[in-house]
Amino acid sequence: MTEGPGPAITPRTRARARHILDHYYIGPARDPRVLEVWGYTPRMSYVPGDEVVLHVSTTAERWSFEVGRDGLRYEPLLQMDDLPGHHRDTPADCSVTGCGWPESARFTVPDDWRPGGYLITLRAERDGDRIEEHHLILIRRARHLPPAPYVLVCATGTWVAYNCWGGSNHYEGITGPDGNAFSPVLSTQRPWTRGFCKLPPGAPRALPELPQKPGEMVRYPYMEWAYAYGYSKKYASSGWASYERPFARWAEAEDRDFDFATLHNLDSDPDLLSRHRCAIFVGHDEYWSARMRDAVDAFVEEGGKVARLAGNFLWQTRIENQGRNQICYKYTAEHDPKAKGSTPHLTTAAWEVAPVNRPGALTFGVNALRGVYAGLGRCVGNGPGGFTVYRPGHWGFANTGLGYGDQLGAGSRIFGYEVDGLDYRMDDGLPYPACTDGAVPEIVILAMGLATSIENDTGAWGETLYIGATDAEFKAKALFGAVTPETLDASARGNGMIIHWQKGRGEIFTAATCEWVMGLTRGDAQVIAVTRNVLDRFGSGQTSTDQAS
Template identity: 75%
Template sequence: MTKDLNGPAITPRTRAKARHILDHYYIGPARDDSVLEIWGYTPEMSYAPGDRVALHVSTTAAEWDLEIGRDGLAYHPLLTETGLPGVHHPTPEDCSVKGCGWPETYAFTIPDDWTPGGYLVTFRAQRGDDRVEEHHIILVRSAPEAPPPPYVLVCATGTWLAYNCWGGSNHYEGITGPNGNAFSAVVSTQRPWTRGFCRLPEGAPRALREEPTRPGEMVRYPYMEWAYAYGYSKKYASAGWASYERHFARWAEGEGYAFDVIALHDLHRDPGLLNRYACAVFVGHDEYWSAQMRDAVDAYVEAGGNVARFAGNFLWQTRIEDEGRTQVCYKYIADQDPLMGTDREHLVSGAFEVAPVDRPGALTFGVNALRGVYAGLGNCVGGGTGGFTIYRPGHWAFDGAGVGYGDVLGARARIFGYEVDGLDYRFEDGLPFPTCVDGAVPEIEILAMGLATNIEADHGVWGETLYIGSADAAFKAQVLFGKVTPETLDACQRGNGMIVSWRRHKGEIFTAATCEWVAGLIRQDVQVEQITRNVLDRFGKATGT
């Protein structure tokens, strides 16, 4: 039996009834037996054949149904259960910080014949004519004793957690803080994913508009408008399997590439895991990493592993605590991190490029987040091309892609944004080179680039509210220059995004530093597809370490 995952999951009437639990910044439990709902989570994000998977489910229905299938080119239900007894468990007010604490409801063992990939877990409940459906995702890799495939797709679970607004709070906003509307420095893994992270209907808008805003018109954010209208989290376009990794995995499967799929958190727990593979792949919005995760990638590359990073916004250092059940990131208030002033100060959860971390992203992937960040979002380079300008068309990554000097790559597919990473650079004879004042090394080769900004342009359109504004530029000015003045703000408003290539020790790195590279695969941009193949083909031939 094959099902189309692009069909409607819930009737509009049922979704409308559930919408009252959608706040302006989070989705969460109704905590009301009269409201039909069902939610679930697993203790771990990824598993291998033979692992036991526990489901922790809470529902107000008397019974519920379960369906699990591999979310690949075709969706095939592999495990179904009906008529499971439903129990509505109490949910703590601080569940987004400390976890839900629901008991185990159902368990199964990953069969040996489940192939690597993302597995969609569907929970369904019904009461009379009303029904509700919610989703979870688990990642399945090959068994440790099995011959590994050449590639491993490392899902950006640190960023998924940072944006997960289920239950009240994430690393951006929420119900925490003295006024009940502040970001939480601590988030829990022991809760459901917010609506839209695991499954999305066909046509859900992406973070970038498909066309630039017309001059004089109020800027719009179609993905937020869509989320409000249909009861999804406004963060769905910023993180999650459904918006990013799923599209790359489906494209790669269609192209015949064999992949394992793991969580970024797996590298924190098992830093040698990458050594099984010739090439590690990172895609989408990949913003939050622990020091141990970076250590794992650095050691892998230095020993001969290859990294293909089609992702952007490598910005924040996190800490994974409580045996993986919590993620910590103090971000803009890193001076309040308990490790500040201790002998572990290098593990403070702040920006990689800023003291006391002082570990620029360029040391790992060849680019830095604070040299970005925004492009194509709102009035942040809102009238930009949407692509990368090519400067070194003779590089092997561009073989057969039909690009020349000055051409713009990916503009029709809008691949440049919504957050990008770059470097401080200089031009010589029409070619960009890293200045190396920001942690970069001379061996990093800049292949293509575009412009980004940290300050949203204000065009004086009546009624318009700026979404990004200048807060990020002010943060950058404070940490880089020690003060926020018109001069330091001006110095911090200009950024860039780059495609770079770098031979590092025994390994090699290719970075297309944009969140939206996958848009080129979704929209079948032949040049973006060819470059992706070139990178994978070259890096997949190595034997690993």
């Protein structure tokens, strides 16, 4: 199978990568002597007939771009060469306010372009040295065409949240009184950070392929790799290349008829899902607006089916300024203007906490604060890597050969790096929702595994923990009102679940883990069988009465 165009790694390219990674984020060198090319599009998705405008800054005299469909095989479709280059001034706070670059080129999306992910590759050359920057446009089928049974909704809320290009994201940045704080306001009018749209083969994932070895210093191979090759350390946490692309390629190989959309599409067009039988969410799907979530709830109540093969449904956001800004105050939610306004439920905080009080279990059957880390660093670092099966008779496990207590996906390491779960009780060896956290008795727990919010400190000399106890402290305060030894202990324990739920006239199947896609990519026959079972049933419109309780 052929891939898209890859970067030419030259001595000058490597020197540039080291320069940029003197700080944690990717961004412009602001030095015309450094060869670079960056660009962005005003929107994330387009339909046939739309004009796509490219805003590009480069230190080269001439530049070019290629557009190709990034499916099972990379298909180059459009090439424009010998375009005049311009090095644009970039505001210091571009990650918050946007780059504001003028138009550099444009093209119209042809009617015959199929739904899918489209990679735009920008190229600039000088003295034989080449730099590339990659962008993704998600093409969704025009409304005059017959709707596909399935629509893959890409987690663009999380893409924006992790995009560090220009200095800030929803985690860390150049903002705040000390110039070192996350930004609650992010702009979509800037390039994607390196690694979100395209990755070379072999790029490590956040969840390592093998468990941590006892007695050895903990490692985070994906961060080491990112530093060595000039990629953002957030590449493994979000983006088309790490999550939606593997699923889209697998689905295309299965010859399934898919349409494509973004979470931002749901925010602006809440009726979009009604054209399809089954909405699919994959990967790391952490940041949603209330309007996005409302669209899914309405879809399911009216008979729609949802396959959520994704983890970490945690933060409420707001999309403002016609999609140009994403808002999420997170840990400082009391500073959100909505917190003291007439609509405090729209405060950009965790779903499960006041004043939002809208647990994720009400939509997808699981909650983020009841799960979180598995397999990352020393957070369940020696765990099995899969789900323990409790209800093997459920239709989701048909043709898998799995029995009670078996592990699903351990060999392909699908459990992590962040998972969602529930408070639960055990009765005769079977888990049931405790219904203390927004869950309802109709939710059927099919499989589960253990997670934690505290990274285990083994006391290894020289070791620095990445996760530590910060998340557990936030969870303790959010769920119990204070951080004490008792609440911290309770907050350390979590889980990740596979659940099935007949809700309203529709159905939900959730495998609450970021890494489900790796079961497909690594050819895990049992994970593939479960995925086929869900898509076959949900794509056909069939309703299950088999709860296998």
